[in-house]
Amino acid sequence: MGQLQRDHTERQDWARGWAKLKEFTEREGHARVPYEHKEGAFPLGQWVAEQRRAYGAGQVNGRRAARLEKLGMAWTAADARFQENLAAARVYYQEHWTLCAPRSAAGLDKPIGQWLSNLRRPGALAEHPEWEAALKAVDEDWNPPWSTEWQRHYAALRELMRDEDGPAQVLPGFTVHGMDVGKWLARQRKPEVWAADGQRERLEQLGITPPAPAPEEPKVSAETSTAPVSAFERGVAALAQYKARTGSVTVPRGRVEQLEDGAEVRLGVWIMNQKSRRAKLTTDKLSELAALGLGWALEG
Structure with a gap:
């Protein structure tokens, strides 16, 4: 009686599992049930795995096998x-947002980093297109045409910016899972590094663009330029401007004079430097200084 009861319970359990698998296949269009999947409260993935184990051990009768194969x-x-x-x-993926795991990565105590690396080898999935489809369903970029390291950094950046209204400021030193995402992003934005096709589009979708090139300064010929170009000429121009405004060439040491083109000259310090270098100044420079009223420039 006990054995009959156990057989009856086993048949009920199997029928329930088959019915749940049927629900799954009618909804999903295939019988590739993830190991961790539950159909309602029923652990369907584990049940399917147990059917495979039992089949391999010769413990599934022909009728049941046929029903499952159907x-x-x-x-x-x-x-x-x-x-x-x-x-x-x-x-x-749920933790790292990518399947481009380093080879040392593990999940559920399985070496999935090495496993994924093996599947990326050319031809590894040639006979299993359904496996590749299952991987893409988890992560479209599980096998990118660029390095997995680039993809890991990008995935971390994508998740960081997912809830931002605009481009987030991710500075060097900002790390995620041990990766300096800020440093990586700064490098991607350099004009000489700016991403290749595919990478560029992904970064632009996040609002990431390379910095605009600095505008070229207008070229002014030496014949038409009136702005002082050398440090000495800027100093002379600043002193002349100061004298015209104050009537004096006695300049406080800390005085900073701003020229018309926006350049700033530490005028007091500059005069002291010229005086200390008097012996090395050319006759023309000494004459310019003397003409502005610096008496020490005339000393023998």
């Missing part, structure tokens, strides 16, 4: 391992 059940151990690793990869 729903699209895949029996191989490779499929089972893929689904379990995919579940671990989803956990990693």
